[in-house]
Amino acid sequence: MAYSDKVIDHYSNPRNVGTLDKSKANVGTGLVGAPECGDVMRLQIEVDENQVITDAKFKTFGCGSAIASSSLATEWLKGKSIDDALSIDNMEIVEELALPPVKIHCSVLAEDAIKAAINDYRVKNGLPALEEAKAHH
């Protein structure tokens, strides 16, 4: 299967690979997927006092499409409020990266990771947990 240019670009030059200090109150961490399934994504966000995402980092174990989906997600998250970030839909990732049908699950995983990170931040900061994030797992 041939990869799209955008997937190759994100894979070759991944944006925002790294780790944020998960012990900090303003850092939310989402860890989704499972090693047995062949993909695990960890997505982290750092949020300022206005609930705007100032930094985002990821690490992914998975195929090129999974790496590209999470790399793209970190790009999109920066500068968004945590409420706006919730509106990122996996199909937007599919379109942006031109993922083929067999790789749609990679984008779903990225969306799950975003929601899980935001949820982690919310719970840490006394906000109600997201219904959707709970329903996913």
Next chain:
Amino acid sequence: MLKLPIYLDNNATTPMDPRVLEAMIPYMTEHFGNAASRNHPFGWAAEEAVDYARDQIAALINCNPKEIIFTSGATESDNLAIKGVFEMYASKGNHIITATTEHKAVLDTCKHIEKLGGKVTYLPVDAEGLINLQDLEAAITDKTILIAIMYGNNEVGVLQPIREISAMAKKRGILFMTDGTQAVGKIPVDVEADGIDLMAFTAHKMYGPKGVGALYVRRKNPRVKVTAQMDGGGHERGMRSGTLNVPGIVGLGKACELARLEMQRDIEHTSRLRDRLEKELLKIEESYVNGSREHRLPHVTNISFKYVEGEGLMMGVKDLAVSSGSACTSASLEPSYVLKALGLSDDLAHSSLRFGLSRFTTDEQIDYAISHVTEAVNKLREMSPLWEMFKEGIDLNSIEWAEH
């Protein structure tokens, strides 16, 4: 100059040896006759070429030329052998014994047999990939008509104890069939010494053309017959109808001749390069060879690089054509069933690469592969949350993963 990409997927298929192609060409243009045309020189020339190829093949596997049935490839040969024996020996029994690590051409054919009312036992393998002979003995019943165990495995290269298996089959009056696809032409295979009754093999895994293979069917001690699976002109002693693929057969013959004459050189060459590749790649932390290293084909190695996913790794080594035990598609999130049968956990199976070398592989290509794979593994581990956890001493099994 090193030409990229480098082909290291020779268990999937091999390039044709130019000497094979050269032998085939006249049989597509000048000598185009039908080998079944008995009444003019065009047919005679074709028939003569087919007979010559039969001799070349027979010399490689030590059989009588009349024991070779030409087919379209190993998949057809596997089907013909298993279905053909099941039908032909229906009065003797309906039980077949095979192993979980067989190629799909054998496993799916066995599934078909089960649908027809046959009974099939799928023997497990140990961590090395070998079947247990006591398991085999225990699986035999008075209804067993066929034992079908492959010679060398396509994914890990493991060689089964063929002579012990055939001896057991013979003692109980059961036919022994082997899928020799990866072994024939690569290591000495002798149907007499090995006690093989039926054997499937194909040209394109030994530097021959695609679309042509053969089934060896023993004619003496015992005389084996298989029921044809295609109706037609009754070619190949009634076991496989269809006009013979003369150029393909000439190519298979030539490939067998070259394999026989150059086998020692090929074995030394590929095993030397394979061992070097393996030794260097094992210097990467948390990397493991899958399957037996003692009982193994000379040109194959299958290595898992823990905490890196195979498909992602293949993309990282895009200048190398290799294959992975990981299938990260929505249709199948299941990693290789062969690696799982060896007892590998799913995550290790997802982290595997298979390297298959050929007589054409060079030292320079192996050097490149070593540095390219090492670099890609390191880069992906920097990106891998699992590697980070491993480095922090976190037990991955202690984490409650969100399965999706």
